[in-house]
Amino acid sequence: MSDPFGSTPLPDHGLPADEVLDLLAAKKHNDRDWRGGKVYSLVYSAGDEVHHLLERALGLYAAENGLNVLAFPSIGFLQHDLVRITASLLGADDPASGGQIQGHLTSGGTESLLHAVKTARDVARTERGIERPEVLAATSAHAAFTKAADYFDVDLVRVPVGPDFRADPEAMAAAVTDRTILLVGSAPTYPHGVVDPIEELGALATERGLLFHVDACMGGFLLPFLTRLGRFNEPFDFTVPGVTSMSADLHKYGYAAKGVSVICYRTPELARHQVFVTDDWLGGFYASSAVAGTRPAGPIAAAWAVVMYLGLDGYLALTQLAHDAALRLRAGVESIDGLAVRGDPPATVIAFGADDPASLDIFAVGQALSSRGWYLDRQANPDSLHATVHAGSAATVDDLVIDLRTAVGTIGTQRSTDRSTTYGTSA
Ligand SMILES: Cc1ncc(COP(=O)(O)O)c(C=O)c1O
Structure with missing residues (x-):
């Protein structure tokens, strides 16, 4: 049977836990590194302390079954x-x-x-x-x-x-x-x-x-x-x-x-x-x-x-951080000739694309950003790049604007060979 995913077969004998975890970590080598803050889709990050807390809480309830609240x-x-x-x-x-x-x-x-x-x-x-x-x-x-x-x-x-x-x-x-x-x-x-x-x-x-x-x-x-x-x-x-x-x-x-x-x-x-x-x-x-x-x-x-860890003041601080970052992204996009924000988004989700699609292919811009490690969704009608800005984006958003400006300046009339949109895929 041909195997495009390079599947790992069921081992005849179980592997040591550390080896299994090393194998898992190795399998992630092509995954986007969301911890670096360059992933503007799919992941929402409030920082390492929150992730550590999530991991510990997940572990505490790894076996319990939410089907039955009489037992649990x-x-x-x-x-x-x-x-x-x-x-x-x-x-x-x-x-x-x-x-x-x-x-x-x-x-x-x-x-x-x-x-x-x-x-x-x-x-x-x-x-x-x-x-x-x-x-x-x-x-x-x-x-x-x-x-x-x-x-x-x-x-x-x-x-x-x-x-x-x-x-x-x-x-x-x-x-x-x-x-x-x-x-x-x-x-x-x-x-x-x-x-x-x-x-x-x-x-x-x-x-x-x-x-x-x-x-x-x-x-x-x-x-x-x-x-x-x-x-x-x-x-x-x-x-x-x-x-x-x-x-x-x-x-x-x-x-x-x-x-x-x-x-x-x-x-x-x-x-x-x-x-x-x-x-x-x-x-x-x-x-x-x-x-x-x-x-x-x-x-x-x-x-x-x-929810308990962050409390109201934690959520207010994270929201302010994410919203400030979104405002910086928006201002950056609006300062680049040939780009426009789609609509008037009041929160932290922003789509932007070419003012005139005949003179700039935003998907080609997206490809250039992707080659520099950024991950933004592509969507159509009209062709746009899509950024979900979250608290974890705050550290990188200014660099994103710099790379975006460079990409728009160098793309010229180049067209992207890949016209696909990317919101959800399935194995
Ligand atoms: C407005 C809106 N509704 C529904 C969904 C679906 O959520 P999920 O992917 O958690 O199923 C999303 C996902 O991004 C969304 O943005």
């Missing part, structure tokens, strides 16, 4: 704390939220969005008699909504964004049909880091009797702190009338280890749709609020640990 009550308490803390950041303590917010922990942003869509589908079927419901999302809403539509047999209707790359409420209103059950807004969007007009979309949802999910996977642990720092002042959470569910990822700007997101619902009735219960088999009562059955407890413990 501590996991139940950790989850409860994380959901409460997240809900509170998303406006749950404000009387405008209705005071009934409930939520669940999931394995990541994608799973949270899958649940948002499945809950809406179940409400459509049980309460509105719509067998094949429609979800309305802007073209900027995350790819996980397309995955959810595919998994759960609903139709996803993509509505073009406006010239500012934000969802267009008028276009969304025009797309509502008798089968529409759920509207989607993002705070912020992944592709351009802009925040959709949540209040206007909430008003539309209220007027048309629709559910409304705000995808704050990226912004849930960012916008509340930017707001407290006086750097952001648009309402985007449960204080906005019409918002019925929200997702927020601890494993992004919560600086947790991978594998933890929170989904919150405005009412306990909505939250209950997510809990799957059965006893129709020989193994006994089975209840689960996540897609997975057996669930790793390590990421839950690590998320709890980092």
Whole structure:
């Protein structure tokens, strides 16, 4: 059998632990060195002390199973704390939220969005008699909504964004049909880091009797702190009338280890749709609020640990660091002839590209940056490079601007041979 990955076979005899760890370390030799701060995608770093804490907390819960909180009550308490803390950041303590917010922990942003869509589908079927419901999302809403539509047999209707790359409420209103059950807004969007007009979309949802999910996977642990720092002042959470569910990822700007997101619902009735219960088999009562059955407890413990370690003041400091870095990147991009930032991103996610794609190929610029060790995503419509700026970027962002200026100056009319975009790949 041909083997492009150079697989390692099952050894006849087990190897010593140190040797195994050396082999693992050797396997990473082609991986991007995110610790150096040059990776502007996929990894969020709050520094070595936080990583060390995450590793220790992961180790403490390496064997426990998050499926059963009767056997491991501590996991139940950790989850409860994380959901409460997240809900509170998303406006749950404000009387405008209705005071009934409930939520669940999931394995990541994608799973949270899958649940948002499945809950809406179940409400459509049980309460509105719509067998094949429609979800309305802007073209900027995350790819996980397309995955959810595919998994759960609903139709996803993509509505073009406006010239500012934000969802267009008028276009969304025009797309509502008798089968529409759920509207989607993002705070912020992944592709351009802009925040959709949540209040206007909430008003539309209220007027048309629709559910409304705000995808704050990226912004849930960012916008509340930017707001407290006086750097952001648009309402985007449960204080906005019409918002019925929200997702927020601890494993992004919560600086947790991978594998933890929170989904919150405005009412306990909505939250209950997510809990799957059965006893129709020989193994006994089975209840689960996540897609997975057996669930790793390590990421839950690590998320709890980092939240306690950082506290409000830690998150405010990291948010300020990341936002200052993003502002420096933006100013740098805007100072380079021929480059433009896409839209007006208020937080820390920025996309930029050529003013005139005929005279500059931004993917060729991306290739030049990549050869100097930088990792930025490439995306299309329009061709752009994408930077997720986090606290770990602060140390390198000025060098990135220098290399970017040099690359733009030397690329000329060269075209990149590689037109692919790079957001997610699979082995
Ligand atoms: C706005 C938004 N929603 C959802 C997701 C999906 O999150 P995950 O990759 O954790 O599944 C992302 C990921 O970047 C995102 O930016």
